[in-house]
Amino acid sequence: MGVALEAVGLTKEFKGFVAVNDVSLAVEKGTIHALIGPNGAGKTTCFNLLTKFLQPTRGKITYEGRDITRMAPAEIARLGMVRSFQISAVFPDLTVLQNVRIALQRRRGESFDFWRSEKTLARYDDEARGHVAEVGLSEFEGHRAAELSYGRKRALEIATTLALEPEMLLLDEPMAGMAEADVARISALIRRIAKDRTILMVEHNLSVVADLSDRITVLARGEILAEGDYATISKAPEVIEAYIGAEHE
Structure with a gap:
């Protein structure tokens, strides 16, 4: 179906601290793509870079083949790429x-x-x-x-x-703070609206990620740790180690 949103070599530094390091990913049209990772993995920073609420230190972002690296959020919204917020x-x-x-x-x-x-x-x-x-x-x-x-x-x-x-929705932790009944309702809603759109979401609820996502990118310490469908990434030793390690840090 082609690529809707693509990042190549995406890097963000804050006064010497590298929050996102050389991240490259491609979100295919008509899919639900999840961005996950333990706390401190760089998910929010990466999401804010992709949605243009932060400017990258290095790297390139394209939407529908158009370079949007230096565009403002309002400009990309007019192109058909719109985000929600955690609050x-x-x-x-x-x-x-x-x-x-x-x-x-x-x-x-x-x-x-x-x-x-x-x-x-x-x-x-x-x-x-x-x-x-x-x-x-x-x-x-x-x-x-x-x-x-x-x-x-x-x-x-x-x-x-x-x-x-929008042709593409970017959802920032759509299930954050929800009761179980609300999670089920919003999951069903996302699945329904995704039939005609591309969706990239950051989400902590791994059962939601497993249920909804076609492809998953796992971040750890600002870098891509693994990528694939849920069956693949859930069995990856490095992913298991990253999540278990994060719980004990």
Whole structure:
């Protein structure tokens, strides 16, 4: 299917400390690719480099064959590559529908004019409802975001991301802090939306990684330790050692 996102020789140094060292990876189109590793492995730094919230010290990043190494996050979002954050980012005092509607206004290049009449903004409602339904929140569309459970807030965040019409989603620990029921719900959601999109995710929950991922890149101390499907990496001695070692450090 080809490569959606590729990094070659990606390196990030902070005042002499090398957080990510010569990382090269390729995320194939139409797949779910997970980035995992023990604490301190460099996952977050690598993810922030790939999503352009950090600039690399060295290396090159391409998206759909286009060099995005020096682009800003807003620029790559316009190219179709959009990320979520570990902390849910929604407007708590707006309804579910209004949150998604704001994303539609942004996508169409219109300002966030909250003083516009409800009638004017209603032209976005049908499309917003479609995205709300896509993440299973139709019965909550009139609820304030603050009233939602944590898992449903994450689903709402994904709905606002989908409103930007991304071809690729980058999810930062989508299951962080969730109860078991919410994990199952968001896992099913990710599997559903991945049918038409490419997904790269950082995730600590290895059962989720095993269930969802087509390919997994394991980082340790800022370098790639192993790569492959879950059956392959879960049996790799170096991966087992890295995780067990991290637990006892």
